[in-house]
Amino acid sequence: MTQHDPETSSRTRLIEAAILCFAEKGFDATGIREIAQRAKANSALVQYHFGGKTGLYAEALRHIFRSRPEMAPPMPAGTGGPEDRRLAMATLGEIVEGLMDELLACADGTELDRASLLLVTRELQSPRQDVADLILEHLRPTMDRLLACIRVLRPDLETLQAHEYMNSILAQVVHLHNNLKLVRLIRKEPDYPQDFKAVARHITEFSLRGLAVPEAFPGA
Incomplete structure (x- = not known):
């Protein structure tokens, strides 16, 4: 048709x-x-x-x-070597930037864009049982890549600890999405963030510091 x-x-x-x-x-x-x-x-x-x-x-x-662009940054191989660690840091940054782009673009988009984001956010906060598998299918590729990055950068972490770090990284993006109007009010910047990539870099750097990745900040 x-x-x-x-x-x-x-x-x-x-x-x-x-x-x-x-x-x-x-x-x-x-x-x-x-x-x-x-x-x-x-x-x-x-x-x-x-x-x-x-x-x-x-x-x-x-x-x-x-309707959302598919995020497919490379998956670290898990070898733990210097190149794999560099790839893990870069991939983590790409994931954060992709999430920021999707969430903030929808927040300032059309009525349908805003409704779509609200619907998905509500579903993520309280998934209905009949669509839980659908939600997990959508989230799994991003979550798997993010966890792979964390495991390469911090191979000492247990699985549950790695999940806590993943949740902390995602929480920074979700906070901006859920409280964007409040953040704009506090900052007195009605069009914040003018440069979402700069905010994504901040979240990435903050997360790498939290993960205690020494090579991310040489000389620090």
């Missing part, structure tokens, strides 16, 4: 309307009829295309994930 096919068009409209509605009211408070009205489509098409509201919710998340 082409993009101009009426069936494809109605399906896309329903997905986009669902993202807006679910973001505004949450899953339980959103009705199929409300979504259909917003999409200017017959409510029976929700069952036809997605098998019901739960299927539409899952497809809305898939649509959001597919």
Whole structure:
């Protein structure tokens, strides 16, 4: 089917309307009829295309994930040699920068972008059981790469300790996303950050210091 096919068009409209509605009211408070009205489509098409509201919710998340650029920085080999450690530091920085780009671009984007980010954030904070596997599938490549970097840089860490470091790195990005308006208010900079890459470098450097990686700061 082409993009101009009426069936494809109605399906896309329903997905986009669902993202807006679910973001505004949450899953339980959103009705199929409300979504259909917003999409200017017959409510029976929700069952036809997605098998019901739960299927539409899952497809809305898939649509959001597919629309984001895929982050695929190289995976450190795990040898622990100097080159592998340099790659781990660079990859960690690329992951942080990619997350910053995605989260902050959505925060200042279109209504659909902001709704998409709100919906995903809410789902990450309190995953619904019926989409938990979908969420994990989306997150796993980034998490695996970040953990691989930490294990190369700190091979002495136990698995749970490595996860704590990963959580600390992610928490810095999530804080900016969740509290961006507050950060802008505190800094008295309504368009902060003007240079998200500079903020990403700060988070990366802060994280490498927290990981106690000596070669990241020669002469320090």
